[in-house]
Amino acid sequence: MTRKSELAIGLEPERYELHSPVSVIFESDRRDFFKFLGAGIFVTCAASKTAALQESGKNHRRSEDHLPREIDAWLHIGENGEITVFTGKVEVGQNIRTSLSQAVAEELCVPIASVHLVMGDTELVPFDMGTFGSRTTPVMNLQLRRVSAAARDVLLGLAAKQWNRDAAQLTAAGGKVCDPSSNRSATYAELVKGQQLTQLLPPEDPLIPAAQWKVAGQPVPKVDGRDFVTGKHRYPSDYKLPDMLYGKVVRPPSFGATLISFDAHAAEQMPGVTVVRDGDFLAVAAPSSALAQKAASAIHVEWKSVPQPSSHELFDYLKNNQIAGERDSAYETGNVDKIFASSDRRLNSTFDIAYIAHAPLEPRAALAQWKGDQLTVWTGTQRPFGVRSELATAFHLPEEQVRVLMPDMGSGYGGKHTGEAALEAARLARAAKRPVKLVWTREEEFTWAYFRPAGRIEVSSAVGADGKITAWEFHNYNSGGAGIRTYYEVPNQRIQFHPVNSPLRQGSYRALAATANHFAREVHMDEMASSLKMDSLEFRLKNLKEERLRAVFEQGAKQFGWDKPRQANHGFGMGGGYEKLGYIATFAEVSLNPATKAIKVERVLTAFDCGAVVNPDGVRNQLIGANIMGIGGAIFEAIEFDNGRILNNRFSKYRVPRFRDVPRMDALLIDRKDQPSVGAGEAPILGIAPAIANAIYALTGIPLHTLPMAPALSARGYQFS
Amino acid sequence: MPTRYALKINGQIFSVDAEPDATLLSILREQLDLTGTKYGCGEGQCGACTVLVDGRAQRSCLTPVSAVTGKSIVTVEGLAKGDRLHPVQQAFLDEGAMQCAYCTSGMIMSAVSLLSNRENPSDADIVQFMQGNICRCGTYPRIVAAIRKASSAGKELVR
Numbered sequence: 001m002t003r004k005s006e007l008a009i010g011l012e013p014e015r016y017e018l019h020s021p022v023s024v025i026f027e028s029d030r031r032d033f034f035k036f037l038g039a040g041i042f043v044t045c046a047a048s049k050t051a052a053l054q055e056s057g058k059n060h061r062r063s064e065d066h067l068p069r070e071i072d073a074w075l076h077i078g079e080n081g082e083i084t085v086f087t088g089k090v091e092v093g094q095n096i097r098t099s100l101s102q103a104v105a106e107e108l109c110v111p112i113a114s115v116h117l118v119m120g121d122t123e124l125v126p127f128d129m130g131t132f133g134s135r136t137t138p139v140m141n142l143q144l145r146r147v148s149a150a151a152r153d154v155l156l157g158l159a160a161k162q163w164n165r166d167a168a169q170l171t172a173a174g175g176k177v178c179d180p181s182s183n184r185s186a187t188y189a190e191l192v193k194g195q196q197l198t199q200l201l202p203p204e205d206p207l208i209p210a211a212q213w214k215v216a217g218q219p220v221p222k223v224d225g226r227d228f229v230t231g232k233h234r235y236p237s238d239y240k241l242p243d244m245l246y247g248k249v250v251r252p253p254s255f256g257a258t259l260i261s262f263d264a265h266a267a268e269q270m271p272g273v274t275v276v277r278d279g280d281f282l283a284v285a286a287p288s289s290a291l292a293q294k295a296a297s298a299i300h301v302e303w304k305s306v307p308q309p310s311s312h313e314l315f316d317y318l319k320n321n322q323i324a325g326e327r328d329s330a331y332e333t334g335n336v337d338k339i340f341a342s343s344d345r346r347l348n349s350t351f352d353i354a355y356i357a358h359a360p361l362e363p364r365a366a367l368a369q370w371k372g373d374q375l376t377v378w379t380g381t382q383r384p385f386g387v388r389s390e391l392a393t394a395f396h397l398p399e400e401q402v403r404v405l406m407p408d409m410g411s412g413y414g415g416k417h418t419g420e421a422a423l424e425a426a427r428l429a430r431a432a433k434r435p436v437k438l439v440w441t442r443e444e445e446f447t448w449a450y451f452r453p454a455g456r457i458e459v460s461s462a463v464g465a466d467g468k469i470t471a472w473e474f475h476n477y478n479s480g481g482a483g484i485r486t487y488y489e490v491p492n493q494r495i496q497f498h499p500v501n502s503p504l505r506q507g508s509y510r511a512l513a514a515t516a517n518h519f520a521r522e523v524h525m526d527e528m529a530s531s532l533k534m535d536s537l538e539f540r541l542k543n544l545k546e547e548r549l550r551a552v553f554e555q556g557a558k559q560f561g562w563d564k565p566r567q568a569n570h571g572f573g574m575g576g577g578y579e580k581l582g583y584i585a586t587f588a589e590v591s592l593n594p595a596t597k598a599i600k601v602e603r604v605l606t607a608f609d610c611g612a613v614v615n616p617d618g619v620r621n622q623l624i625g626a627n628i629m630g631i632g633g634a635i636f637e638a639i640e641f642d643n644g645r646i647l648n649n650r651f652s653k654y655r656v657p658r659f660r661d662v663p664r665m666d667a668l669l670i671d672r673k674d675q676p677s678v679g680a681g682e683a684p685i686l687g688i689a690p691a692i693a694n695a696i697y698a699l700t701g702i703p704l705h706t707l708p709m710a711p712a713l714s715a716r717g718y719q720f721s
Numbered sequence: 722m723p724t725r726y727a728l729k730i731n732g733q734i735f736s737v738d739a740e741p742d743a744t745l746l747s748i749l750r751e752q753l754d755l756t757g758t759k760y761g762c763g764e765g766q767c768g769a770c771t772v773l774v775d776g777r778a779q780r781s782c783l784t785p786v787s788a789v790t791g792k793s794i795v796t797v798e799g800l801a802k803g804d805r806l807h808p809v810q811q812a813f814l815d816e817g818a819m820q821c822a823y824c825t826s827g828m829i830m831s832a833v834s835l836l837s838n839r840e841n842p843s844d845a846d847i848v849q850f851m852q853g854n855i856c857r858c859g860t861y862p863r864i865v866a867a868i869r870k871a872s873s874a875g876k877e878l879v880r
Contacts, residue, residue, distance in 0.1 A: 092821060093819075093821025093822065093823075094820070095820065221814065221817055222819070225814050225817070225819070226806075226814065228819055229797075229806065229811075229813050229814055229819075229825060229829060230757070230797065230798065230800075230801055230806070230810065231758070231796065231797035231798045231826045232798075233822070234756065235756075235759075235823060237759075238750075238756035240754070288747070289747055289751060290740060359857055360821075360823075361759075361761050361769060361821070361823045361824050361855060361856075362759070362761075362821070362823045363760075410823030411820070411821035411857060411858055439760065441763060442761065442764070621817060621820060621860065624859065625820055626859070627859070628859030628861060629857070629858070629859045650764060650766065651761075651762045651766035651855065652764055652766050656855060656857060657859065658852055658854075658861075659848040659852050659854075659861050659864075659865070660848055660849075660852055662861045662862060665862055
C-alpha cells in the first residue's frame with residue numbers, strides 16, 4: 001500500500017513497517033461455502049465486496065485504496081446447528097476469540113459454546129488489513145453483531161414460513177425459534193435442515209442494545225482456556241509436518257552488512273543439510289534444529305559492514321537528521337508566537353524516548369510447505385494477508401497460490417506486522433524441496449525485528465495567572481504522530497511530527513507514539529501546575545472540556561484517594577488522555593526511602609472508559625497487563641546499540657517487568673452502555689509513565705524527562721526498588 | 722555421536738537418540754511432540770521451558786538430555802489425571818491468569834514445583850519463587866492469585 005492511502009484511512013505515520021509498497025489481490029471467485037461446510041445458512045456483508053470487484057474490474061492487483069472500507073465477515077449455520085464465523089482478525093492474547101464469540105452468541109441468541117471462529121486463514125476468511133489499531137472491537141465486533149442479527153432474521157423467517165406466522169411475532173432464544181402464541185418451537189438445526197440460503201447483510205438491522213445484553217457484557221472466561229493450561233494448544237512455533245526440516249539463518253554481524261564471500265563446504269558435508277544463498281540471504285535447513293545450528297556455525301562468511309550511529313549519540317542524531325520537506329501531522333491554530341512573545345509564564349521542556357523492543361515471548365516462527373507452485377505457510381503474524389502479499393511478491397507468485405494460516409500466537413504488541421520468518425522458511429523449503437520450520441532465537445527477535453521508535457519531544461507552553469493555558473507548542477522528532485494533539489483547550493497551538501531517518505529499523509508498538517506524546521504532555525502539565533502552585537487535578541480540569549475524559553480523571557481520583565493526605569515520603573501522580581477511542585486516567589503512589597534513596601511504586605489505579613464493555617474480565621486483564629508492560633518502558637527498558645549491533649539482545653541484558661516489579665494494581669472500569677464499544681488493548685498503556693514521573697516529581701522535585709526513567713534517576717543518586 | 726537415552730516422561734519410558742549435549746527442550750519438542758513446553762530465550766531467563774525433574778522445577782532449555790536419564794520428568798501434558806485438571810491448572814483457568822498464554826505452561830510447572838515443596842506460601846514467597854518466569858502480557862497479579870488459590874488444595878498438590 002502507498003503512504004498516501006495509509007494516511008487516507010487514518011494510519012499513523014510511525015507504522016513504518018507498513019510503508020513498503022504491498023499489493024493485495026482481492027479474491028475474485030466466490031468460494032463454494034456450501035460445498036466446504038455443507039448445507040445451511042450463509043450470511044455475508046458481500047455488498048461491499050461486490051462493489052470492490054466491480055471497481056477493480058479484471059485487474060486483481062490493487063492497492064488498499066481499492067479495498068472496501070467496510071470490514072467483511074462471513075457466518076455459516078450448519079444443518080447440525082453449529083455456527084462458524086470467518087474473520088481475518090487474529091488472536092494474539094487480547095482475547096478477541098472470546099469477545100467476538102460473545103457478540104455472535106448475543107445477537108444470534110445461542111450458547112457461546114456453539115460458536116466457532118475461523119481466524120486469520122487467508123484461504124477461508126475475507127480480506128482483513130490486520131489486527132492492530134484497537135479496531136477489532138469497534139469494527140469487527142460490530143460487524144459480527146450485524147451479521148449474526150441478519151442470520152437470526154433468516155431463522156425467524158424460516159420458522160414464520162413453516163408455521164405460517166408473522167416473523168415479528170416469533171422469538172429467538174437458546175438456539176431455538178419459539179412461537180409464544182402456540183408454544184411451538186424449533187431448534188436452529190431443525191430450521192436449517194436441507195437449506196442452502198445465502199443472505200446479504202441488510203443495510204439497517206436493529207441490534208440488541210448493550211443495556212439488554214445477556215452474553216456480551218459478561219465476564220465470559222477464555223473460550224478455549226483449557227487448551228492453554230494443558231499444553232494442547234498449538235502455537236505457530238509448535239506446528240510440524242512429516243519430513244520437515246529445521247531452518248537457521250546465518251545473520252550478518254551488523255545492520256546493513258552485505259555478503260562478500262562465504263565457504264559452506266563443511267556445512268554441505270553434514271547429513272541432510274541444504275545451504276541456500278540468495279543475495280545477502282544465507283541459511284541452512286537440516287533434519288534437526290541442533291544440526292541446523294551446527295551447520296550454520298560451520299559456514300565461514302565475510303561481511304562488509306557500514307558505519308552507523310550508536311545509542312549514546314541517538315537524541316542529537318534524531319534532532320539533526322530530519323527528512324527534509326515532510327511535515328506529517330502539522331497542526332496550527334491561533335498565533336503561538338505572539339502569545340509566547342508577550343507571556344511571562346512560559347515553560348520549555350525536552351523529552352527523550354528510547355527505542356524499546358516488543359519481546360513477545362513467542363519469537364517469530366513459520367512453517368512453510370510447497371506443493372508445486374502452491375505455497376502454504378503457518379506463521380505468527382498480526383497481518384496474515386500482509387504476509388501473504390509479502391510472500392507473493394518475494395516469490396513472484398499470484399496471491400491465489402499463497403495461503404497463510406495464523407494459529408493463535410504467543411503475542412505481538414504491534415511487533416508482528418511483518419513476515420520475516422515466513423519468507424525465510426519458504427525460501428529454504430523451496431531449495432530443500434521439503435517443508436521447513438524456522439523459529440527465531442531470542443537474540444534474533446531482539447535484533448532483526450523492528451523497534452518502537454525512539455524520539456525527541458520539545459514542548460513549550462504559556463499559561464495565564466488564572467491557570468488557563470494560552471499557548472502550546474509541541475514537536476515530536478521521529479517517535480510518531482499518534483496522540484500528538486492535545487485534548488486540553490488551548491486557543492493557540494502549533495503541533496508537529498518530524499520524520500527522521502532512523503538509525504534502527506522501527507515500527508508499530510502497542511499504542512504507538514501515543515505513549516511518548518502523552519508522557520511529554522502530561523509531565524509538562526504537572527510542571528505547569530507546579531509553577532502555578534496548583535493541584536494537578538484542578539489544573540487539568542480547568543483546561544479540559546471533554547466530558548468523558550473529565551470523568552475518568554475525576555472518578556479515578558476519587559477511587560484512588562487523591563484528596564487524602566499523603567504519608568510521609570509518599571507522593572501521588574497522575575497521567576491520562578484519549579487514544580484509540582478510549583479515555584484513560586492513571587494514578588500512581590510512590591514512596592522514597594530517604595536512607596537508601598530507593599524509590600518504589602506502591603500502587604497504581606487506572607480508570608478507563610471504552611464504551612459499552614463487551615467482556616469486563618477481558619478488559620480488566622488488558623488494563624492491568626498494559627500498565628505492567630508500560631512499567632518496563634517507563635522505568636527500565638531501552639535498546640542499546642553500537643555501530644549496527646544490538647548490545648542487549650537477551651532477557652539477561654534487557655530487563656522486562658517481572659513479578660517483583662508489580663505494585664498493587666487496581667482497575668476502575670466505567671461501563672458506558674450508551675456508547676459504542678471500543679478497544680482496550682492500547683489506550684490503557686498511556687497513563688502509567690507520566691503518573692509515575694509526576695508522583696516522583698511531587699515527592700522529590702526531580703523532573704523526569706526520559707523514557708526509561710531509571711538512568712536519569714540513577715544519575716541523581718536514586719534508584720528504583 | 723548420537724547416543725540412545727531412556728527418558729521417563731509423564732510416567733512413560735521413551736527411547737531417544739540424541740547428542741549428549743542436546744537439550745531436554747529440543748527432545749521434548751522435536752522428537753516426542755510434547756510441544757506444551759516452550760522455547761522463550763534459551764538461557765534460562767524466562768521460564769517458558771520449565772518442566773519438573775524429580776518434582777522440582779527445571780529449565781529444560783539448559784538441561785542436557787544426558788543429565789536426566791533415570792529421573793522422573795513431568796511436562797504440562799502430564800499434569801491432568803484424565804479429564805481432571807491439576808489444581809494449579811484449574812486455578813489458572815478460574816482466575817483467567819493468562820492472555821496469550823505462551824508462558825502459561827512454564828508458569829504452571831513452576832507453581833506446581835513451589836506448591837509441592839512448600840505449604841501455603843505467602844504472596845512474597847510466590848513472587849520470589851516465580852521471579853524467573855516472564856509473562857510479557859503482564860498477567861502477574863492473576864498468576865499470584867491463581868497460585869494462592871491452588872495452594873488451598875492441600876494434599877492433592879503433592880504428587
